Amino acid sequence: MPKKQKPKEISELGEFGLIEHLTKKIKLKNPSTIKGIGDDAAVVKHSGQTIITTDMLVENVHFNLMYTPLKHLGYKSAVVNFSDCYAMNARPEQLTVSMAISNKYCVEDLEDLYEGILLACKIYGVDLVGGDTTTSPGGLVLSLTVLGDLGKNQPVYRSGAKDNDLICVSGDLGAAYIGLQLLEREKEVFKVNPHSQPDFTGLDHLLEKQLKPEARKDVIEFFAQTGIVPTSMIDVSDGLSSEVLHICKNSGVGCSIYEEKIPVADVTARMAREMNLDPTTCALNGGEDYELLFTLPQKDFDKINDIDGISIIGHINPKETGCMLVARDGTLVPLVAQGWNHFGS
Ligand code: ADP
Ligand code: MG
DSSP states (O other): OOOOOOOOBHHHHHHHHHHHHHHTTOOOOOTTEEEOBTBSSOEEOOSSOEEEEEEEEEBTTTBOTTTOOHHHHHHHHHHHHHHHHHTTTOEEEEEEEEEEEOTTOBHHHHHHHHHHHHHHHHHHTOEEEEEEEEEOSSSOEEEEEEEEEOTTOOOOOTTOOOTTOEEEEESOSSHHHHHHHHHHHHHHHHHHOTTOOOOOTTOHHHHHHHHSOOOOHHHHHHHHHHTOOOSEEEEOSSOHHHHHHHHHHHHTOEEEEEGGGSOOOHHHHHHHHHTTOOHHHHHHHOOOOOOEEEEEOGGGHHHHHTOTTEEEEEEEEOGGGOEEEEOTTSOEEEOOOOSOOTTOO
16 A cells, blocks of 8 residues: 655745746636746736736635635635626636745645636636745735736726616525535534534535635626626625625615515525525625626616526615615615624624
8 A cells, every 4th residue: 555645845845846836837828918927027918908806815714724625715716806807897817826824734735725726717717827925924815816808898887876777696695605604513513523424415506605606707708798788796795785785885876676586596595494594684694605796777678687597686776765675575674784894893
């Protein structure tokens, strides 16, 4: 039998050796990437306006390695940035990855992390063009930045929603939140009984939405094919309520969202109830769905109404009417942002 290999310490490679090791297989694919890793800076040339978006992830604040495999973490970190890029109606083309690593990590851990990042780059057609590498006194900190090309598109802001516009959302909501609750629950079980094996049969959708979310590239491509230009758009990272309120505040409008129209998958609703949670509350206040929320003029109703995987959930009103949820029984409830807020209580 072959011997188990000892984990390789990062100090064996050193900073430059590590970067070389993690990035040597990268092949640049986008014509807009003129120069990638290996110089003082990367060089890009986009066909239209460039959008830039960045995200920082801190161990034990944004992720927990007890149930997040590093490959998934890498994949998700890249995808959430791509999602922000799509939410501007742009194509992500370049990515930089900066990381601070503590000495509890070995080379194999970072190989896993980069495997995830590079898989996301491959699937979404993005070039990894640079980054920075340093040490951390504890835990892992990741900072990813994406450059996107708007091409012929104008950027779609949060501020363009108009009275009477339709409010639409892609996919289904609340699944990532319930997926997280599931993982948290199993983590507690595992603490008591390390030999327990969780049974996640039939719950793939919930775990995938939490551990391996996808950005809605397809929705942006659909807009381009059908000539749809949303009046406003945002990606759903902090829960539907919070995102709807961002659009309304930035656009100076109010809205009505119909509870019965909010897309929640059957498995999400079933598991939510099992955990004594209200499915609608999970959709409104959960987070990390990475779906696209957007507004369209009424004239686009026919273009969107029949599209599988897009739901019309409400409409924009004048500001004075406020931002309301119309509950199933017809009562009006003001929408409040109770999603993930780092500086909230
Ligand atoms: P500098 O000293 O100019 O900051 P570095 O030695 O940090 O240069 O980086 C050398 C090259 O490696 C640069 O092209 C940089 O973008 C890239 N790089 C550094 N760290 C990473 C990383 N974690 N992932 C991808 N590329 C990286
Ligand atoms: Mg550097």
